[in-house]
Each structure stands twice: as C-alpha cells, then as structure tokens.
Amino acid sequence: MLHEAKAPVGVAESQIPDWLFIFEMANNHMGDVEHGIRIIREFADVAKDFPEFKFSFKLQYRDIKTFVHPDYQDRFDLKFVKRFSETNLSQEQRSALLGAIKQYGFISMCTPFDEKSVDDIVADGYDILKIPSCAFTDWPLLEKIGQTNLPIVVSCAGANLEGLDNVVAFLKHRKKDFVLMHCVGEYPTTNEKLQLGQIEFLKQRYPGVRIGFSTHEDPNELLPVSLAITKGAQVFEKHVGVPTDTIKLNGYSANPQQARAWLEAARQARIINGALTERSRATDGERATLGDLARGVFVKRDVKAGEKLTNEDVFFAIPTQKGHITAHDWSKYTHFYATTDLKAKEPVLQDNSRRVEVREKVYSIVQRVKSLLNRAAIPVPGEVDLEISHHYGLDKFDEHGITVITVVNRAYCKRLIVVLPGQTHPEQWHKVKEESFHVLYGDLTVTLNGQAEEVQVGEVVTVEREVRHGFTSKGGAVIEEISSNYAKEDTFYTDPAIGKYEGRKTFLTHWLG
Structure with a gap:
C-alpha cells in the first residue's frame, strides 16, 4: 500500500x-x-x-x-x-x-x-x-x-x-x-x-x-x-x-x-x-476540438516539385485534412519544400511536402556570434534585431553569409557586422548609400571593384556609391558600418540569384539572453 x-x-x-x-x-x-x-x-x-x-x-x-x-x-x-x-x-x-x-x-x-x-x-x-x-x-x-x-x-x-x-x-x-x-x-x-x-x-x-x-x-x-x-x-x-x-x-x-x-x-x-510540476498534456478531446479550428496551409499558385514554399506562396484556411500541414507548423525555423506538383488552392500535406527544421542551425549561429562579440569585448544594445544573412541558404551560411546588428537607422545608419571565421560576403553595391567600414576586431579582407585589400583593426575603408564590394575573414571579424540611411531595395548583388532569393534573411529580436 x-x-x-x-x-x-x-x-x-x-x-x-x-x-x-x-x-x-x-x-x-x-x-x-x-x-x-x-x-x-x-x-x-x-x-x-x-x-x-x-x-x-x-x-x-x-x-x-x-x-x-x-x-x-x-x-x-x-x-x-x-x-x-x-x-x-x-x-x-x-x-x-x-x-x-x-x-x-x-x-x-x-x-x-x-x-x-x-x-x-x-x-x-x-x-x-x-x-x-x-x-x-x-x-x-x-x-x-x-x-x-x-x-x-x-x-x-x-x-x-x-x-x-x-x-x-x-x-x-x-x-x-x-x-x-x-x-x-x-x-x-x-x-x-x-x-x-x-x-x-x-x-x-x-x-x-x-x-x-x-x-x-x-x-x-x-x-x-x-x-x-x-x-x-x-x-x-x-x-x-x-x-x-x-x-x-x-x-x-x-x-x-x-x-x-x-x-x-x-x-x-x-x-x-492536475499536474503540479510539469506542463499538462492535451486530452484527446482537446486535441480534436483545437485541431478542427487549426488553419491548414494551401498553395496560392501552381507549384513545381522541389520548390521551397514561402509566405508569398501559401495561404491559411479551414477546414484541414488528415496529414495537413497547419499554421502551427509554419515558422521561420521550419521550411517546407513541395515533393510533388501542386495546383493552386491544393493543401500542403505531410505526403506532398518535405519539412526541414533550421532552429538548431539558427541557435548555433546566435551562440557563435555572441561568443565572437564577447571575445571582442564589444557591447551591444538590448532589444536590437540580429539579421542573419544566408545568401545561398542556411546550409551554406558558414561559407557565404554574415550577421548584422542595426544600432541606428535614421538619416544616418550605424550597424555592427559580424563575420564568422571562414565566411565570405558576396559582392554587392548601392546606388544611394555610401558607407564606411571601421574594423573593430579580427582580420578582414575587403574587395573593391575586384581589388582585394587587407584591413587592420582600427583602419577605416570608405565605399562610395556604385562601388562593388565584398569581404571575407579567416579568423572572424567585427566591423562597424557607418553610412547614410539603409534601405534593402538599394542593395544589388553581382550574382542575380541572390536578389531573387526572398528567404535569404532571418531576423531575431530576443537573442541576447
């Protein structure tokens, strides 16, 4: 007993x-x-x-x-x-x-x-x-x-x-x-x-x-x-x-x-x-009722097999079907790819899509960025967004990508750019914005109109309008970017595929804790 x-x-x-x-x-x-x-x-x-x-x-x-x-x-x-x-x-x-x-x-x-x-x-x-x-x-x-x-x-x-x-x-x-x-x-x-x-x-x-x-x-x-x-x-x-x-x-x-x-x-x-020390589990009846009201994912347009589905490609509505991907599954950390051709208004199901979770990858990036900032002893204001730029997808972020912290963006702009070891930022240019890069930490190689130049800590590189520029770092770097106002429509890439890739950025607000 x-x-x-x-x-x-x-x-x-x-x-x-x-x-x-x-x-x-x-x-x-x-x-x-x-x-x-x-x-x-x-x-x-x-x-x-x-x-x-x-x-x-x-x-x-x-x-x-x-x-x-x-x-x-x-x-x-x-x-x-x-x-x-x-x-x-x-x-x-x-x-x-x-x-x-x-x-x-x-x-x-x-x-x-x-x-x-x-x-x-x-x-x-x-x-x-x-x-x-x-x-x-x-x-x-x-x-x-x-x-x-x-x-x-x-x-x-x-x-x-x-x-x-x-x-x-x-x-x-x-x-x-x-x-x-x-x-x-x-x-x-x-x-x-x-x-x-x-x-x-x-x-x-x-x-x-x-x-x-x-x-x-x-x-x-x-x-x-x-x-x-x-x-x-x-x-x-x-x-x-x-x-x-x-x-x-x-x-x-x-x-x-x-x-x-x-x-x-x-x-x-x-x-x-009920439970005192852990979150209670949903009952079968509760799951059934809530499931009836969950919005399912449907495609807006015809989609070819292999395409990645973006926010622009889908809409959310009831009723759902068995195996339906719902709005509860859809997030910036979960990507879906069509595995068969889909007609407009068709449901996105477990059987006609492939799910890819990126939460762990994003978490790893955040931890490495925070570690580099700590080593560089660079303070960061609270509640600022972290922009993860993965120009060719998160799976290639370690080769091609950067992370950006926007501190101020008014008529003038100040951003911190973190380049992780081995990363390269693809070549781009601006028609309106002029910017200067002040290297705060690490090693940096900047390429201006095809000419590479090594920049030391404390040095400043000015990039005038329409100058094609990119940069890379072997051991990691932190750059202070000071410029006129930043607008995403004023960024043009030498590789046109990057500009067409609408899901190339992930934004995080609560990342410093």
Whole structure:
C-alpha cells in the first residue's frame, strides 16, 4: 500500500513521500492500547481504498518526569497535566501501538515534546520525526532533533517571519530532509482563520522546500483540503479517532467516515488540479476540438516539385485534412519544400511536402556570434534585431553569409557586422548609400571593384556609391558600418540569384539572453 516518491535525477531521494496523509492519533487512544489499535485498524481500512496516496500514523511521546515540573506533576486541576498524565503510555504499550502501525502498512511517525522522547523515538525505530508548532523555535529540542538522522515534518503555527527563516535555515544547514507544514494552532480552526494563502507564501519564500498542511478545522469541512491542494500542498495531517459509548471525539478529530470523505475530497481535488510540476498534456478531446479550428496551409499558385514554399506562396484556411500541414507548423525555423506538383488552392500535406527544421542551425549561429562579440569585448544594445544573412541558404551560411546588428537607422545608419571565421560576403553595391567600414576586431579582407585589400583593426575603408564590394575573414571579424540611411531595395548583388532569393534573411529580436 505504501510506496515512496521518486526524486528527480540529481536530487537526493526524500524519505517523506509526496501525497502523504498523516493520521494523528495524539492522545485519542485515551491511554487504552486496545482502543489505540482499533483506531489504527479502522483507519487502515479507510486507507486501503485510496491506493494513490501514502499514509502515516503518528503518535506523541512525552516524558512526564522531565516535561512537567516536579511540583506540578500531581496538579490535575491543570488541563494539560491531567490530560497527559491520564493518557501516558508505558514503553510496552507504546511498542504495541507502534507494532500495529507497522503491521497495517503505515509509515510510522512520532512527535517528541522533550529531549528524552527524541532518544526514545530513535530507539523505537520510527520512520519520521515530527516537530509540533509549540516547539517550532524550542532551540534545545531542535538541537537534539538535529542530531538524529530521521526525516522531519515541521508544523509552524504561530511562528513569526524571523522564526520561520531561522528554523528553515537551521534545517537546511544540517541538510535535513524535511517538510514545512502550514498550520493554525486553534482547536478547532474556523474557516475564516485557516489562512491557506500561507501555503503559497511559504512556497515562494522557501523555494525547494516542500510545503504541507496540518489541519485543525471541523472534520466535516471538505473545502480546505481541496484548496490546500490547489495551492500546491502535497503532505497533509489530520487528528483522528474512533468514538465509542464512553469516548467522544473533540471538535477537530475525524472519525473513519469523516476521514474517508476528507480523502475523497482530496482525491477529486488532485484530479481536478492536475499536474503540479510539469506542463499538462492535451486530452484527446482537446486535441480534436483545437485541431478542427487549426488553419491548414494551401498553395496560392501552381507549384513545381522541389520548390521551397514561402509566405508569398501559401495561404491559411479551414477546414484541414488528415496529414495537413497547419499554421502551427509554419515558422521561420521550419521550411517546407513541395515533393510533388501542386495546383493552386491544393493543401500542403505531410505526403506532398518535405519539412526541414533550421532552429538548431539558427541557435548555433546566435551562440557563435555572441561568443565572437564577447571575445571582442564589444557591447551591444538590448532589444536590437540580429539579421542573419544566408545568401545561398542556411546550409551554406558558414561559407557565404554574415550577421548584422542595426544600432541606428535614421538619416544616418550605424550597424555592427559580424563575420564568422571562414565566411565570405558576396559582392554587392548601392546606388544611394555610401558607407564606411571601421574594423573593430579580427582580420578582414575587403574587395573593391575586384581589388582585394587587407584591413587592420582600427583602419577605416570608405565605399562610395556604385562601388562593388565584398569581404571575407579567416579568423572572424567585427566591423562597424557607418553610412547614410539603409534601405534593402538599394542593395544589388553581382550574382542575380541572390536578389531573387526572398528567404535569404532571418531576423531575431530576443537573442541576447
């Protein structure tokens, strides 16, 4: 019935599983071992119907001789002295209850209220140790608990922010496996005092610390556990007991029927809440509905087999067909080529097109450009576009291409040109624009009207209007281009095939992060 949760790769596996429900017997055994075993047995019968959850049964240990001042140990007029004395168990009785907890498949847990009880819990072989809210900043007791190797569940009712920070730091520094439980120390707790938003607060304040919910509300209340689950709690604690003709439960302890309803509410909340740590997957019905409304890709004109399809060649419309390429597939990182002749208005399908993904290639280019700029120690303004010019296609970018960062383009223009090692920029000219190249980093060979010239860092080359120019770099270069206004229609290539290739540029805005 009980299985421990698996930790993510690289994270130590916790001994406290997620979706753990703790049944707190406290003193509801009334000092009667047989009644205590009955409680364990009846709640085991409840737990078996919820195999998706893990279950723990919890006792409390107090050494009356040290926990209560010697002069007050007979003062039964004091509520807690009377209660604890009347329900105090011998070592033999505690062992009998612990044996029943293990017999019925529960994870065993116990709360110590004094240092001697910590030693007893360890000696008796409990699985988990619990720190109660009343001992949250009891530093002598915490130091004793910190010396054990047991995982810890910690309730923090009434703790102020300083106390919270200090205890969490104390447990983290000692590399303890622990869960921090939101709790309100009123018995019972009315709904308006539950403060379930604290679960979210604790999760945000202590990233990586698991947060649970220890409950004291009326056991007939089912909404709180559902809300706690939506806030992200995955460990829960509730006081439980079994009423008899002579035993009446207090206002915050659940009987088996109430606990069953509580767990069923948790089950439904978990189902409704869905995944907490990863993106949920679309349902079959969701995919079908969304798929019916997805726009399919259709060609505008007749297309020959082998042609690359561009934005100008297609339109998007419903309805789609089986195997249809949709607008969700169409992006600047995904290229499609017709594998058969297509007539105008025909659909682009998986069976009549070839898909080529270029995202990884673009990512590689961006990383190399950023690396070269870092080596050159050249700052780049945020939110500027990166223009990747792949004159003969991305597959030939490393031989023929450059990347350009436009810093300013008004009546005047400033751009940074990055030439990666081994790249050549094809020859071109301008009718309107005049430009100057200032070499900031690396080696550069500039060709002007067919004459090659090596340019050193710091030197400036001016390119007048209608002068054919190209450049190349063996080891990589960064050039500052200063010119009159840049307009793409004022660029002419010696190779006319480049000018006809409309998909020769890829623009990226968010590339610096």
